[in-house]
Structure formats: C-alpha cells, structure tokens
Amino acid sequence: MLTVGLVGARGHTGKELVAILSRRDDMRLVFASSRAMAGEPVSNLAAQARGDLMFEAMGPEDIAARGADAVILALPNGEAAPYVAAIEAAAPGTILVDLSADYRFDDSWTYGLPELYGRERLKGATRISNPGCYATAGQLCVHPVRDLLAGPAHLFGVSGYSGAGTTPSRKNDVEALKDNLMPYSLTGHMHEREMTRHLGRTVCFTPHVAPFFRGIVVTAQLKFSSQCSREMLKGRFEKAYGGQRLIRLSDTIPEIRDGQNTPGAVVGGWSVDKNDFYAVVVCALDNLLKGAAVQAVQNLALAAGLDEFSGIA
Ligand SMILES: NC(=O)c1ccc[n+]([C@@H]2O[C@H](COP(=O)([O-])OP(=O)(O)OC[C@H]3O[C@@H](n4cnc5c(N)ncnc54)[C@H](OP(=O)(O)O)[C@@H]3O)[C@@H](O)[C@H]2O)c1
Structure with a gap:
C-alpha cells in the first residue's frame, strides 16, 4: 500500500x-x-x-x-x-x-x-x-509530426474556467465570462514555453478562457517541410497512439464535450490543405483529468x- x-x-x-x-x-x-x-x-x-x-x-x-x-x-x-x-x-x-x-x-x-x-x-x-493542461493537449497534437514541421506550430487553445483555479480572478469570474470568450497571455504563456522546451520545436500558443467549467480544446496549425497527405498524417497518429489506452483517435473534429469528464484525450480532425504542406489537428481533453x-x-x-x-x- x-x-x-x-x-x-x-x-x-x-x-x-x-x-x-x-x-x-x-x-x-x-x-x-x-x-x-x-x-x-x-x-x-x-x-x-x-x-x-x-x-x-x-x-x-x-x-x-x-x-x-x-x-x-x-x-x-x-x-x-x-x-x-x-x-x-x-x-x-x-x-x-x-x-x-x-x-x-x-x-x-x-x-x-x-x-x-x-x-x-x-x-x-x-x-x-x-x-500543464493546455501543454498536454498541445503536445499530443504536435509530437507525432514534430519532425515534419517547417516552422513554429501555431496553437489556439480554449479552456473552461476551472483552469484558472479557485483564487478569484477575472478568468474564473462567471459574470465576466458570461456570453464571453477571453483571450489572455497572447505571447509567452507558460505552456508555450513548456511545449517548446519538451517538444524541441517552437510553439506559438494563445489561450482563451470560456464560460463553461471544465474541458480544453487545442487546435494545432502545422506547416510541413515536405508533403504530408491526410493518410500519412493519420498514419503518424495511429502509429504514435494506437496502443495508448487513454488516447482516442477521431476522424470527426474533437469538441469540448468529447473530452469533458473523460480520463483521456481525443485527438483527430485530420484536415490537410490541397497541396499537403499544411494540416490542422485538434485535441480535446478534461483539464482537471488528463x-x-x-x-x-x-x-x-x-x-x-x-x-x-x-x-x-
Ligand atoms: N486547474 C487546472 O485545470 C489545472 C490543470 C493542470 C495543472 N494545474 C496546476 O495545478 C495546481 C493546482 O491548481 P488548482 O486549479 O487545483 O488550484 P486551486 O483550485 O486554486 O487550488 C489551490 C490549492 O492550494 C492551496 N493553496 C493556495 N495557496 C496556498 C499557499 N500559499 N500555501 C499552501 N496552500 C495553498 C489551496 O487551499 P487552501 O487555501 O485551503 O490552503 C487549494 O487547495 C496549480 O499549480 C495549477 O497551475 C491546474
């Protein structure tokens, strides 16, 4: 014990x-x-x-x-x-x-x-x-393709206000958040530095806090130095996460509700632009759990x- x-x-x-x-x-x-x-x-x-x-x-x-x-x-x-x-x-x-x-x-x-x-x-x-919570979601989006990146990975993150802890602040004030979305730490967020450090690739990340209590979505925009088709992209993630019990891969675009109150993360969406050098991958997870x-x-x-x-x- x-x-x-x-x-x-x-x-x-x-x-x-x-x-x-x-x-x-x-x-x-x-x-x-x-x-x-x-x-x-x-x-x-x-x-x-x-x-x-x-x-x-x-x-x-x-x-x-x-x-x-x-x-x-x-x-x-x-x-x-x-x-x-x-x-x-x-x-x-x-x-x-x-x-x-x-x-x-x-x-x-x-x-x-x-x-x-x-x-x-x-x-x-x-x-x-x-x-960190955003850092977990962001790294899950980038890690399987980090060697293909042509420049910084650009990450857009939205979190429920439980991410701001219990000490009262504007970021967990339900009145200030009502019908609202708050961008903050536009550059230099702690998790931007954390992801950059652990991935060994530059990450640009902007967080936002939303009026719901829990859950995170990170949308990763990834530019590649060589062509990467949707099949190749999906294949990278299948290879990386296929045996991972807490990671579910999804062809449909993960949403906040897919991650809320679940122990793991949902990664997917797999969208590649027509010339195959630019892709977007999404991760949803519960900030308080995974x-x-x-x-x-x-x-x-x-x-x-x-x-x-x-x-x-
Ligand atoms: N919330 C998230 O989604 C999330 C996700 C990943 C990581 N984290 C990290 O996890 C940590 C905890 O986050 P949280 O959201 O659970 O925070 P929280 O809800 O604000 O809780 C903080 C806890 O620390 C205690 N505390 C506060 N100041 C203290 C001090 N000076 N000395 C001793 N105890 C103190 C508080 O209890 P008392 O005041 O009653 O002692 C409370 O239990 C943070 O570092 C946060 O960055 C949070």
Whole structure:
C-alpha cells in the first residue's frame, strides 16, 4: 500500500485527485492539506473520500514529518519550493509529484507525460513534474509530426474556467465570462514555453478562457517541410497512439464535450490543405483529468511500480 499525502487538496485538481486515489486499493490517501477547510471532512468536498479523513492546515515541516511514501503538490504556481525543501531535508526518498509549473523546466525532475516521453524513465523517479493542461493537449497534437514541421506550430487553445483555479480572478469570474470568450497571455504563456522546451520545436500558443467549467480544446496549425497527405498524417497518429489506452483517435473534429469528464484525450480532425504542406489537428481533453489529476496518478503509479490505470479508466 503506497501512502500518499495531498497538499492543496481543496482545489479543483485536489478534488479530482481525492476521487481517483479513493478508487484505488493500492494507494491510501493519508492526509489532505487545506487551510480554508481545515477540520472539515474531505468527503464534504469529494464524496468518494473516506469518512474519517479530515482536511488539515499543514506547513511544509508538518507535511515532511508525516512520512508518507508519496506527496502530491497541487498548489498554485510558485508555492512548491518550501514543501520540496522540507521533504528533501526530512524524507528525501519521498516520491514528489508537482502539478504546478515550478519544476517543468528543471532537468533534475522527470517530466511525466507517459504517452509521449515513455514509461521506463518514470520507474523509480522521485521528483516528477506534471505537465500543464493546455501543454498536454498541445503536445499530443504536435509530437507525432514534430519532425515534419517547417516552422513554429501555431496553437489556439480554449479552456473552461476551472483552469484558472479557485483564487478569484477575472478568468474564473462567471459574470465576466458570461456570453464571453477571453483571450489572455497572447505571447509567452507558460505552456508555450513548456511545449517548446519538451517538444524541441517552437510553439506559438494563445489561450482563451470560456464560460463553461471544465474541458480544453487545442487546435494545432502545422506547416510541413515536405508533403504530408491526410493518410500519412493519420498514419503518424495511429502509429504514435494506437496502443495508448487513454488516447482516442477521431476522424470527426474533437469538441469540448468529447473530452469533458473523460480520463483521456481525443485527438483527430485530420484536415490537410490541397497541396499537403499544411494540416490542422485538434485535441480535446478534461483539464482537471488528463490535463492534471489523471496524469499525476499515472505518473505516481509508474514511479512506484503500480498499475498505471487503476482508479482512472
Ligand atoms: N486547474 C487546472 O485545470 C489545472 C490543470 C493542470 C495543472 N494545474 C496546476 O495545478 C495546481 C493546482 O491548481 P488548482 O486549479 O487545483 O488550484 P486551486 O483550485 O486554486 O487550488 C489551490 C490549492 O492550494 C492551496 N493553496 C493556495 N495557496 C496556498 C499557499 N500559499 N500555501 C499552501 N496552500 C495553498 C489551496 O487551499 P487552501 O487555501 O485551503 O490552503 C487549494 O487547495 C496549480 O499549480 C495549477 O497551475 C491546474
């Protein structure tokens, strides 16, 4: 039984992590930290949680002292470092999975996107950075054809407002979002840099937030240096993802609803212009699941040598 602690458990991704961990019989959630909900049963937020599990307000040292086999950090960007430092000082063998962007650019951490970058490298890993939600969808669109690209991949992304977390902002304000679509971070978004780094190809990415709660669509515009017919394009994706349990290929264009509340991603659409040098591929997924909690549990399970899909699919 792998004991797991969850830091930032009352957030959107924390709630999904509680649900997934509660469905596994080889992992046990041993603590769930929240300052705002301290003292309340975790089942008040996620009905699947054990009745005796309470939210606790815990600082970095408290968390390190609990000695869990693994700790998942589901904190806002920029908050992980004190927790990592405390765990490294007190219990350096702990498996750490960080959902924020804080270690996605750090080579001493393993970036965990199993379908693209492999499962072997996650075995025994103790420092795992979990990819961003848009970054997962975008890389799933680009990776199988990255060697054909003639220039930057251009990605248009739309997310539900749960992607903006629970701290109030204009990007999760349902009044500001009503009948609206908000483009933001027009250049230089964190996930643009993340995709560029891990794909080894320049990505230009513009995110948008929409009035629905969950789900992401990324539409990738890809210019090729050599001809690529629709059959070749589709063949690349079939070869890359054919055996992947969480990735479904679709001839029809994936939409937000195809990804919402599903553990994996839908990739497809396969449109190629008439001279075969330009294609568009679409990915839909749930930002809170394959874009966050599902991927974190896949990564943790692979690191610990456990079943990758238990509790997930
Ligand atoms: N939402 C998504 O779609 C998504 C997808 C992929 C990755 N991520 C990443 O996952 C992380 C969590 O995202 P989220 O959407 O779940 O965030 P969230 O809903 O805003 O939740 C953040 C959690 O962190 C806790 N927290 C906030 N500030 C803290 C601090 N200074 N110290 C300790 N705890 C603090 C909050 O609980 P208390 O305030 O009660 O302590 C809450 O449980 C972020 O880094 C985000 O970038 C999110």
